[in-house]
Amino acid sequence: MKWLLGLGFALSLAAADPAVLEKGKAEEKRACVACHGTRIVHVQRLSRAQWERELTKMAGWGAPIRDREALLEYLLANYGDDKPVAPLPRSEDASNSKR
């Protein structure tokens, strides 16, 4: 049990490697913006298994993922299910009608 916890700790340390996160972020910018913006990605708070499924789904639809590992670590580090939810931004007023 203890070594399992230790392994988890080691993994989370590896996940926090800034170089990997940078690579993951670059990967998102490269592979995830052809069909939609990144906001739809960033509003999610998902577990590792859920992110795995999302990446498989998006790859199936044509997302040209090359560095899946780095992308996954980056998504988990920023948009994992343990991360706080950010309030949604509000757009500027662009209504044509007077109220």
Add this chain to the structure above:
Amino acid sequence: MFSRRKWMKVLGAGMSALDGWGQGPLRFPGKRPMLVQNDFPEDLETPVEYFDTWITPNDAFFVRQHLPRPKVDAGSWRLKVGGMVSNPLTLTLDDLKKMPPVKVPATLECAGNGRANYRPKVPGLQWSKGAIGNAEWRGVRMADLLKRAGAGAGAKYGNFNGADNGVAKTPDFIRSIPMRKLMHEATIVALEMNGAPLPEIHGFPARLVVPGWDGASWVKWVTEMDLSDEPSKGFFFATAYRYPKYSPVPGSAVKPEDMEVLEGMAVVSYFARPVHGSAAKKGSPLRLQGVAYAGENRVSRVEVSTDGGSKWIDAKLSPQNYPFAWRLFTFVGRRGYRVSHPLFEGHGFSGARAAGGMPVESVRVHV
């Protein structure tokens, strides 16, 4: 309200991934300030404080898109009606405008409204309460179109496609609607929304209005109706927008054969005011306000409780009482009512009790 800049500051520089890439200001022509779920394509949530009119104005109406938004030219746009029909049609916008017009007030709600409150979290747009709105739609009865096309006796579904297309291998957005719903007198191909031509973002020049059913059925920029004895096998009908037939343990997997099409929406109510967690002055009168919607049914009654659910009091309803359309409710504490508890809790009950109304929401106000 938290300004975006402030929020960024709270998170610090290490998390600059918050934003999209190289995007300018968030501005959506024709829209008031909206909560931005996504900007390309636009997925915009209506802030609940706009829920104070029975008709949700077009500039405040929520937006949901699956695929990049198509640019449709009114002159070359056509609606094709084909498949199991004796008289296939290719109609122009003018052709539709010459058919007898009908007006239908109806509430449109995204099936995923409220998803932000799920625990554990599930993927999809993280709507809080604002993926719902009520409008008056004007257009042509689907039943009239089907009559004109000579729908065959064997036809069981209309399979609908819009002008939007998937990028790369993304599936096209195709939805199937059974004949019994298509023949309903309130199911229309709408050309207008609240007295104006459909805004582009809401499906110009034509969209389906399928009253009481989930937003995914209300196909936008509709260009094709194919009558068939089979529903679509495409992703957006056969896989997505399916819901478990039973209440699963939250977070557990459900077998595909235990999933079914959503169709009619469940009874819901949403508090618009007061805002959850907001402050109220001690001794001030209490005013609860919100919306209640019962899918294909009428909302006959909304009750609220100010004591955690032991006593329920009828809220006042907006006068319009139609199937398919929401009602606004308000409850003002009787004169001299004192909010004296340190924590006040109100619960909304909506719909008829006979339908087994269920508690859907509570708001807490600190006094």
